[in-house]
Amino acid sequence: MTRLGHKRAGLAAGALLLLGGISAAVALLPARESASAAVTTALPNAKAASLIQATSGTAMSDMRAIGDQARVINAALPFANGPLHQAEAFVLKGNDLDQRRALLCLTQAVYYEAGFEPLEGRRAVAQVVLNRMRHPAFPKSICGVVYQGSGTGTCQFTFVCDGALYRRPAADAWRQAEQVARAALSGYVETSVGEATHYHADYVAPRWAPLLAKVAEIGQHIFYRWPGGWGQPAAFSGHYIGEPRDPLSMRPPMPVAGNSVDGSTDGARLAEAGPPVPRA
Secondary structure, eight states, X not given: OOOOOSSHHHHHHHHBOOOOOOTTHHHHGGGSOTHHHHHHHHSOHHHHHHHHHHTSGGGGGOEEEETHHHHHHHHHSOOOOSOOOOOOOOBOOSXXXXXXXXXXXXXXXXXXXXXXXXXXXXXXXXXXXXXXXXXXXXXXXXXXXXXXXXXXXXXXXXXXXXXXXXXXXXXXXXXXXXXXXXXXXXXXXXXXXXXOOEEEETTEEETTGGGSEEEEEETTEEEEEOSGGGGSGGGOOOXXXXXXXXXXXXXXXXXXXXXXXXXXXXXXXXXXXOSOOOOO
C-alpha cells in the first residue's frame, strides 16, 4: 500500500497490498512445520494452488474496477459468516539484532501501508504481517514477510518496490508507526481482523477478493482471511526463525532518473520528495 498516484492505472496498481505471491508454497507445504498437515487436510492442495495463483504474480493486480465503481462492488461483497477468531499473541524473543531488524521492517509496513490511517487500521496492518509469518504459506520472519518478492519485482507490499522506501518519512507518523510495531512485537493483538492475511484499499476491487473471506473494514482498507481451514487458528502455528537477512540488503535499488515510480515522480527526486501521500 503506497501513496496516491496521479494516474488511475497507477492508483490501481499501488492500491493493492500485493499479497500471497508464494507460488512454490503448495509444493513446500507437506515438508513444512507441523501446522502444514492440518492446513493441507482442511484445504486440498489443488484448491490451495488455485488460491495462491489468483493472489500472486500479475494476477494479484488484476482488478474488476477502481474508484466509485470499486466501492460499490466492495460494499456488495458480504462479510464472512462465523466467528472472528482472535490471533494468538506474538512476543519476539530473538537476539538484539533480530529485534532491531524486525522492529524496523514492521514499522516500515505500518508507516507506508497505513501511516495516516486510524490507529486501529495501523494495528491491523501489523497484525496481518504477524498472521502471515505464522501461516505455512509465508516466510517465517518479519522482514521475510514484508520484503517477500523484492528480488523478483513483484513485491507483496508495493511500497517495497515502488521507491517509497527512499522517501524521507514524516517524523511524527514514523514515531507512531514504530509504537504500533513495538506493541505488536510485544504481544499486542488487534482483534478486529482476526486471522486476516490479505487486504486492499476500498477504491479498488481486485478479482481475488471474492475468493477469500471478507472479515473487516477499517478506515479505507478491507481485510480478508483465507477460506476454510486455511484461515482458521489451526493453520497459524508456524515458528518464527529470527531475522537472518539485513533489511537493507533486501531493499530493491532506488529507481534511476527517468524511470517513473508511480507515473508521476522521477526516481532521482525520491530522496528529497518528502513523505508519501497516504495510500488510503
